Amino acid sequence: MIKKLLQSYKVIKAGDWFIIILFCVLIVISTKFLWALPQGEYLEIYKNNEILATYTLNQKITKIINGTKGEIKIVIDNGRVRFSSSPCPKKYCIHQGWINKANQTIICIPNQISISIVGPKSGYDSINY
């Protein structure tokens, strides 16, 4: 049945292709604009769920933080941030790489440290929706 439907592509006329392309453009644009997370402005570092420090993301600096297992290096690089070294066994926090959007978070459970980016206006997630 699908094969027969596909065979009927001959009925698609020039104007139809125009509308179809217009539709695809609309899908792409709406996805891009409506699903774009706001860029972050501040970095919050949490230890045991308490804010340890807040930094602006507009700088290039490496911070050293004491987790429960040792020293963690957090690199801030003009709008993005990552864990560059951590004494935890599996290094999930390092492998997560750079984050740059508001509400993105990296957690290092063995060290009980988490960092999260705060934007100018918080985006929607399942908690504040």
Next chain:
Amino acid sequence: MTPSTIKITDRDHRIAKLSAIAVALSLVEFFFPSPIPGVKPGIANIIILYTIFKFDIKMGIWVSLIRVFVTSIILGSFLSPTFFLSLSGALFSLLSLIIFKNLNRKYFSIISLSLIASLAHIFGQFIIVRIWIIPHNGIFYLLPVFILSAFIFGLVTALITNKLLQLNTKK
């Protein structure tokens, strides 16, 4: 006994038959669970498109509105938010079809009209949802999903209707 002053024409019979099929398809669709909440293929629209192209737009409007009312009465959702959602979707689709029905048939076929109507349907539903049901801008986050589903189902509906119209003219 006073004689009935309403003359029942062939046209009325035809509207009734087509509406009955559209209602039946709506009910079939209702009993199949949708994989994504809120996304429905809208198979009854095949009948409405068929009516508009085979007969005329006035008949399509009749069939479409009868379908909305009768389906909601059967399912018990008459005057509920679901009913108003489907009514506003239907009204916006019909409005878009009335506006665009004079597109040059040489370049634009049933597919264009179906896609335009499905987009108008989503638009109509989103207006109702934004104003009345969920008055929050967060719902626009869902818009890309609905536009994509409108595109897919609008295209499939148009192709099936086109096939139906072809089968009908061959006889």
